[in-house]
Amino acid sequence: MDTFAERTKRRLRDELLDAAYDALVAGGYDGLRMVEVGRRTGVSRQTVYNEFGDKWGLLEAVAAREAERFLVDVNDALAEQDDPIDGLRAAIERALVLAGDNPLIKAALGQPGSDQASQLLTTRGQQLLELSHQRLDAHVREHWPEVPAEDATTCVDVALRVVLSHIVNPGAAAAVVAEQVARVLGPFLTSRRQ
Amino acid sequence: MDTFAERTKRRLRDELLDAAYDALVAGGYDGLRMVEVGRRTGVSRQTVYNEFGDKWGLLEAVAAREAERFLVDVNDALAEQDDPIDGLRAAIERALVLAGDNPLIKAALGQPGSDQASQLLTTRGQQLLELSHQRLDAHVREHWPEVPAEDATTCVDVALRVVLSHIVNPGAAAAVVAEQVARVLGPFLTSRRQ
């Protein structure tokens, strides 16, 4: 059952995340003020704590929502190709292009030595990797029937880490990186094909 | 200040009105079930009572909201004309056409001897008349500078009652009625012009 109270709760959470997102884009983790997030949403500071525990919890929630949206897009790119290697290339390119335009990522990796929030992409990147696996493995295992599941997951893992590295530390252009990775992983996939 | 709680309260009221509107259109006043309005909104029956007092109060609230929307449209028709008589004619025609298409009015005036809700258009029509005056007089007094305010109000009152009568008891086509009323009231407005 979908009660009004449940919908209201979801809406509150969503509006708080919107406010926090704006604050993060505007001023990074240090510029994020709990009292300001509450004020912008029309709610007390305590309510923000009730919902997210602490400031880092709020950051993680914003990042998780953003990552979900991000992955939907990447998954679409993956799904538009029939061949695994083509899918890999398309998804990687899409991910790098999206990341380059993403305001939250830009804010986290901004000039000043980088924001604390950037840790979610580096030293505290497990969550992001796990979430990405959950969202991408499902598709891969279903649509790459000729590749053993375990090998597909391995492949996704490698690609994921390379992409994440390129997001944090950009190298060549998106299309170039995508092509590189596809060329490197292609033989592996082909050799494992059943 | 626009707190989250206030917005939520308004949203609740609005969703309840939506549910009640649907129920009224589907089954008239007798088909309106308080428990059903609550269920559709995901809220208890008690909450519906807290918000509207009783069933008749809920009906009045639905009617009031609908009337507001209706009058915005009629007021637009009035405002599109420079000449008072043209405005009167346009507004009357618009009102009759809108009323003919309005699902709520259709339900209230449906075949079976007519619904209890129809009383809001007849024996309990004062509220509607007063609301209409509030919404229309403001425009008329501002945009008909050549007509004394009192006379403008009188004119609106007569037109309003004729229109309401035609809604409840349709006569000629909308355009014909509008022309009739304009022709009858025209000389009065002209004679009072300053």
Add this chain to the structure above:
DNA sequence: ACCCCCTGTCCGATCTCTTGACATCTGTCA
């Protein structure tokens, strides 16, 4: 006469948010 359904009311339990207070930490200014 009986039953069922709906209206309308009451009240205690529960949940969420608010408010104010407090400890703690950090950066800044004198």
Add this chain to the structure above:
DNA sequence: TGACAGATGTCAAGAGATCGGACAGGGGGT
């Protein structure tokens, strides 16, 4: 260095709204 402002994080009391269950009353149908 010391005082101070501003931020995080925690706690408890209290207010407000909703829920759930119960009950009385009134029709309508069998």
